[in-house]
Amino acid sequence: MDTQQTDSIRHAVAAGEFERATQLWHAYAGRIQQEICRGTCTEARIAEAESLLAWSRREVLCARAHGQDLLNTMQVARRYESAESVPGPFLRASL
DSSP, rough: OOHHHHHHHHHHHHTTTTHHHHHHHHHHHHHHHHHHHOOOOHHHHHHHHHHHHHHHHHHHHHHHHHHHHHHHHHHHHHHHHHHHOOOOOOOOOOO
């Protein structure tokens, strides 16, 4: 198992450095592919990659949802900022 490489991928994904994470993933997958071609890839290695992929997917989906929520918040804020400040009718009450 390649703990240093998987840790690097995890750190990049967790930091939101998705371009770097993609590059690391490609290198990691390339090594696994070479192992498969040589017949040296173990079940533990495949399980490690499967676990890392599932974790990465969850993290990216959460980051995407958070980003979408921020965009939605900005759209709502923009609508309120552009609304004209029209004073409402005054309420008069006699005491």
